[in-house]
Amino acid sequence: MLVICDRCHHEDEFDPRQFRCKCGGAWEPWEFESYLPNLTDPNVNSVWCYQEIMGLSEVEKPLSLGAGQTPLIGMPWDKDAAEVFFKLEYISPTGSFKDRGTEVEANYLASMGIRDVVEDSSGNAGASLAAYAARTGLHAAIFAPDRASPAKLAQIEVYGADLRRIPGPRAEATRAALAAVEAGAVYASHAYNPAYLLGQKTFAWECWEQLGGHAPDALVISVGQGGLLLGAWLGFKGMLKTGLVKRMPRLFAAQPELLAPIARAFNSGADEIEEIIPVGKSLAEGLAIVKPVRGHRILQALRESGGAGLTVSEAEIRAAYYDLARHGMFAEPSSAAAAAVLPQVRKLVGEKAKIIVALTGSGLKSPIEN
Template sequence: MSPLPDRYCPTDGVRVPSDSLAWCCPSCHGPLDLDFAPTPAPLKSLSGRVNSLWRYAETLPLAQPTVSLGEGRTPLVTLTDEVSAKLDYLMPTLSFKDRGAVLLAQLAQRVGPTRVVADSSGNAGTSVAAYCARARLPCTVYVPLGTSAKKLEQIEAHGARPEVVDGDREAAGAAARRAADEPGTFYASHVHNPYFLHGTKTYVHELWEDLGGRLPDVLVLPVGNGTLLLGAALAIAELHGAGLLDRRPALWAVQAAAVAPLAHAWQEGADGLVGDTTLSPTYAEGIAIPRPPRARQILRAVRGSGGTFLTVSEDRIRHAQLDLASQGLYVESTSAVCWAAVREGALGGRSAVVPLCGAGLKSGLARA
């Protein structure tokens, strides 16, 4: 087996050995990054490779997948002359989280923990549960009170144990982190573990391939913890650094107006979160994150791309979900936020792609 790259703290530079079960920086307790700078393969060399995200093997920190369910290579369909949608809800567990979860499960299988724990508002938990089932690893998923019954059913069906926490998304995360500190536990955190980001970056590698070696003017991305946006930034840097991309797209980050700590920080011109964030009810439960641990990285990535932050109201989210359904695309309400942000002409003639990240069957329609 090839050696695993070490992790490190982007804040203070502390390094964590590749085989360690430590899930955060031992000094500042922040999320970790990966000491890994791959060179992607040129477009012409991709022909005939496996039809999953593992076709981009040169860019992945793990090789020889044993827990793959064929994730990745999702369709790209046209919505308007300007906007296309990538159907990432057409994944084994019906959400884009499979891109990162497969790498977490592959890593966990390699380091050999006693058990795996995760926390989630639903989609990441169902994905980790499925890939842990594939890897034959016992798994517990901490979820907040009010998590969709369909998502809880899916977690249990995969053989994982859902642990419902009497509180919000942050309370579920705190419970998982306490469990993660127990000996022999692998914390499959889609926020703190950088392997997840190196899985989500394949979203952009696929777009680049499907568009013939280019990317649209704008990538519109939903942001709660920012894992898809940060993965996109990684892929763009890899492709551009290898001379495979002439022009970098702008990253437009979308939040629900009801829970928009990053958009507020952006408006203030801040490098990190500012003030207290109230957690108001929102249809976009999957991105209702009041204090994202990678906030500074997200803001820096958007700023460096020449992008921006947008917010959408609950009414716009609901109508965007219904509009997508009327076009044959039934997605959960969180997945509608990007379409809500650009469907009424915000792009000004620029080309864009929006991700449809989770299937509507997981939580149903937003109701007025």
């Protein structure tokens, strides 16, 4: 798999044992082939319908759990009854958008002869990797904060992964995983792995197909590490090149006020994210990332697309969580943050704009306790 460093632009054949570039940058997938509808396989009902476009010839026979091909549902949403489209990523094999990336990543790693992998996660990425490790024959050790949602921790264990509960804040789980990587394990990181990011690009292609061959005007995504937002950006960039899309959708990143490194950097005009100390624990536990690995690229995606980094209060997250449920969509609070920024997005893009909101994780994973 050809990759390019997101900092020094060094190009290389990806070696899973070198999870990042020597300069410290993260690898991005080299664009093998831009998306074209006639390159998809209509007989495959998962992300692998795009295998030719992804260019992963290393994966001879993908072991799928059916990630991707999630529903896109339009419905009247705000008080003016303007229609909003919700991309139900929570209808995925393990209940979160992570599967789109992990299905590609795990198959790629297994095809490269890798057997032992580690990951750090607040829950969803760990559960996703645990499931795909079971499917593809990898042995996975998952480092998760011991205060992560009990449902997510139970899910990681039930798939048979080696769950390591790490006390302290989310960043401690990352430090523990990196120590295991130093000791020789392969880092199957949803933050770093380029095959994971490649899988997230399929989100853009699906949205375009489901809107009848059009891009939305705006795309709203809750952001922790920002893999889905970056995948969508890269996916739509390729479609701009081929002329399938005339204009990049405006990308909006939603974060809780309690921990919003991206929104803060965006608003201050910075090109790099500064690590920040959370001022409290948000309901949006899946977004508890103090400094996203690909932060400078996320800022670039927001600015180049004419989007923004937006924040919401805990009360707004809670209200959106119930609002979604009362429209029939049970998404976790981390996903509800994206629905909660909708009034701000509407003001920026106008009443007639076609908006897609990604609902990234299932409400069953971390229901709000009353």
